[in-house]
Amino acid sequence: MSFGVFIKYLAVMASVTYLIRLIPMLLIKKQIRNRFIRSFLYYIPFSVLTVMTVPVVFFSTSSVISAAVAFAVAVILTVLGKKLITVAAFSCIAVFVTEMILNFLP
Amino acid sequence: MKIKNAEFSSGISAGLPICLGYISVAFVFGIYAVEAGLTPVESLLVSMFNLTSAGQFAAVPIFASLGSLSELALSQAVINLRYALMSVSLSQKFDSKISPVYRFVFAFCNTDEIFAVATSKKGFVSKSFMFGLALLPYLGWSIGTVAGAVAGNILPEQVISALGCAIYAMFIAIVLPEAKSDVSVRFCVLISVILSCIIYFMPVVSDMSEGMRIIIVSVTVSLICALVFPVRDVADTDCAEVELK
Structure with a gap:
């Protein structure tokens, strides 16, 4: 594919992915007062975060076991009140260590 | 434009785990794009202008096979439809002091992860926080793509695997305390x-x-x-x- 053709494809793709995010944001500038819509929007992020996490978290590393360990570490550290970064870092380390151990097992 | 340091750094630290996760996904995307026939520069441009993982993975075969532009546009619209909903929700979180001009910038950075972190924050978010939040993930997404495209074998598989869970750990750390209380x-x-x-x-x-x-x-x-x-x-x-x- 020539670079000129590539740019044409890129332009179409980028316009769609940008406009779909931009238009709603430009249309809705005021605070929404309707209680039902506000309730709906309040729950959206929690639901989105949950759907993105479960069940795919268990397939996010090279083995379900290391992912499950990372999941447990994240839950425990969060319950203990650790910061976001700490939770993320220790989960990564847990995956790394678990996979090292798994490699040594027969 | 005034950037408040405290808000900016709080955004940066919230963005770091997202960045780690993005590096690992973008790395895989870079490998995938080059294998399909895109050059490293083209792969980078796709990442820099789109910021949508599922969308990009779906677009590469269409680019590579010179599929129709309407197919490309339609598939992107369907895959990214959720961002329209997220933009509505995110628009409600902006501090009234944020000039409407910045909506053009923040709409561009509205990914699942950035959206979720910004909207699950208590109260309104400031533009300094938003800039801090978006910066590292954007860099991670771009750099990860180039790294994967240029040197797919540069990072050991175990490291990519470990980084892959960073995003999910962060999601758990955001949702669980709210769910508890x-x-x-x-x-x-x-x-x-x-x-x-x-x-x-x-x-x-x-x-x-x-x-x-x-x-x-x-x-x-x-x-x-x-x-x-x-x-x-x-x-x-x-x-x-x-x-x-």
Whole structure:
């Protein structure tokens, strides 16, 4: 594919992915007062975060076991009140260590 | 434009785990794009102008096979439809002091992860926080793509695997404390888990793309929660805010 053709494809793709995010944001500038819509929007992020996490978290590393360990570490550290970064870092380390151990097992 | 340092750094630290996760996904995308026939520069441009993982993975075969532009546009519209919904929700979080001009910037950076971190924050978000939040993930997404495209074998597989869970650990750290303290969020999380697993594992519907799964589950669950546990009226929250001041 020539670079000129590539740019044409890129332009179409980028316009769609940008406009779909931009238009709603430009249309809705005021605070929404309707209680039902506000309730709906309040729950959206929690639901989105949950759907993105479960069940795919268990397939996010090279083995379900290391992912499950990372999941447990994240839950425990969060319950203990650790910061976001700490939770993320220790989960990564847990995956790394678990996979090292798994490699040594027969 | 004034950037408040404290807000900016709090955004940066919230963005770091997102960045780590993005590096690992973008790395894989870089490898994938080059294998399909894109050059490293082209792969980088796709990442820098789109910021949509599922969308980009779907677009590469269309680019490579010179598929129709309408097919490209339609598939991107469907895969990224959820961002329209997220933009509505994010628009409600902006501090009234944020000039409308910045909406052009923040709309561009509205990814699942950035959206989720910004909207699950208490109260409004400032533009300094938003800039801090978006910066590292954007860099991670771009740099990860180039790294994967140029040197797919540069990072050992174990490191990519380990980085892959950073994003999810962060999601858990955001949602769990809210779920612990608020029964309505707990209910929301629980039915989201159930519905998400059903769609993910059940035959036939499990063919659904991740983007569609996110839309269907989040809309259904949020409608149910809005009916069962409506939030307090605006008047109430206004009073509460006044009291806090």
